[in-house]
Amino acid sequence: MAVGSGGLQDKPWTDPTAEPFIRIEGVSKHFGDVAAVNGVDLNIYRGEFFALLGASGCGKTTLLRMLAGFETPSAGRIFIDGVDMAGIPPYRRPVNMMFQSYALFPHMTVGQNVAFGLQQDGVARAEIAGRVAEMLDLVQIRALEKRKPDQLSGGQRQRVALARALVKRPKLVLLDEPLGALDRKLREQTQFELVNIQEELGMTFVIVTHDQEEAMTMASRVCVMNAGMVEQVGAPAEVYEYPNSRFVADFIGAANLFDGVVIEASPTQTRVASPDLGADIVVGTGGTAAVGASVSVMVRPEKIQVIADGSPAAGFNWAEGIVREIAYLGDVSVYHVELPSGKRIQFTRANLLHTTDNPLTWDDKVRFQWHPANGILLVI
Numbered sequence: 001m002a003v004g005s006g007g008l009q010d011k012p013w014t015d016p017t018a019e020p021f022i023r024i025e026g027v028s029k030h031f032g033d034v035a036a037v038n039g040v041d042l043n044i045y046r047g048e049f050f051a052l053l054g055a056s057g058c059g060k061t062t063l064l065r066m067l068a069g070f071e072t073p074s075a076g077r078i079f080i081d082g083v084d085m086a087g088i089p090p091y092r093r094p095v096n097m098m099f100q101s102y103a104l105f106p107h108m109t110v111g112q113n114v115a116f117g118l119q120q121d122g123v124a125r126a127e128i129a130g131r132v133a134e135m136l137d138l139v140q141i142r143a144l145e146k147r148k149p150d151q152l153s154g155g156q157r158q159r160v161a162l163a164r165a166l167v168k169r170p171k172l173v174l175l176d177e178p179l180g181a182l183d184r185k186l187r188e189q190t191q192f193e194l195v196n197i198q199e200e201l202g203m204t205f206v207i208v209t210h211d212q213e214e215a216m217t218m219a220s221r222v223c224v225m226n227a228g229m230v231e232q233v234g235a236p237a238e239v240y241e242y243p244n245s246r247f248v249a250d251f252i253g254a255a256n257l258f259d260g261v262v263i264e265a266s267p268t269q270t271r272v273a274s275p276d277l278g279a280d281i282v283v284g285t286g287g288t289a290a291v292g293a294s295v296s297v298m299v300r301p302e303k304i305q306v307i308a309d310g311s312p313a314a315g316f317n318w319a320e321g322i323v324r325e326i327a328y329l330g331d332v333s334v335y336h337v338e339l340p341s342g343k344r345i346q347f348t349r350a351n352l353l354h355t356t357d358n359p360l361t362w363d364d365k366v367r368f369q370w371h372p373a374n375g376i377l378l379v380i
Helices: 060-068 109-119 127-139 154-166 184-201 213-217 237-239 246-251
Strands: 022-030 036-045 049-053 077-079 093-099 171-177 206-211 222-224 229-234 256-265 270-274 277-282 294-299 318-328 332-339 343-348 365-369 375-379
Touching: 036 060, 036 077, 036 229, 049 060, 049 213, 060 077, 060 093, 060 171, 060 270, 109 127, 109 154, 127 154, 154 171, 184 213, 206 213, 206 365, 213 237, 222 237, 222 365, 229 237, 229 246, 237 318, 246 256, 246 294, 246 375, 256 277, 256 343, 270 294, 270 375, 332 365
Parallel strands: 049 206, 049 222, 093 171, 171 206
Antiparallel strands: 022 036, 022 077, 222 229, 256 270, 256 294, 270 277, 294 375, 318 332, 318 365, 332 343
């Protein structure tokens, strides 16, 4: 998984005196007895590319629609640029939204689609022409200005929708699963283009996505949501390397989770007795769990090293198992290993040489270990 860190370089969220551009305070949204969003507090800063990440039904799109004004909070308040959005309809908010379906007008050309919002606002014709041309150049579809949506590919329609969202120069751009209809290669290319466009224009972008790699590649910060609530907010590398809960660890990327009980705790390390591993686990960064606490230890697959010959370097954080599954992904291979306890774990190895021969194959016995600093202690 690529772990990026797009967006602002000065990281205003680390400055306690910085004023948030968007403040979401205790916001909830109920549909009957169901809490789609439940007591969310968030600060988003000017110029951020902020991602709301979560599985279907976690409340991320409902939260985005409340920012846009299409839904009204059942409780709480939303401020954009210091202004309380209570009672302000969508068309009066400094916001434009790019919908998942793109919602282009089929009877209009590309240029007419992009110009529509400016025409509704009564902008002069000459200014409209200049701003439409500017946006079409920015998203690299100027040559398609006279075509209609049914004459465009999915990627081209996505660019039209983006140009239409940007042409009114809103303070805030909301993106609802904007790349979901694109194939993988085009999606990856467009992710970097969106980041470049956002940085060039200096606008604040909030994107909703269920795609972890998309969020990690594009966002300055990621908000992981679950069951209508915020699980963790942080820079992509922070959320990936230091998840604050078992849910986040399991949701972001691949994770090996070893359950156990703390048998030794100090400021510098924690020792966990783990039936899953069949041995003690030492977490070298210490932790807040007391002796006797039930915990999980997370180890990312890329942190695990195979012991080629001899014994492990230490008497902990190692085990043997049988290779049960192998996935060859080109740049890396993923190995699923069954431990004597019956638990399955996975690790990855980079394919550094041009060869079709694999040093490990099905049913091989493999010995592996990881450094204590590469385990993360999670209290259950």
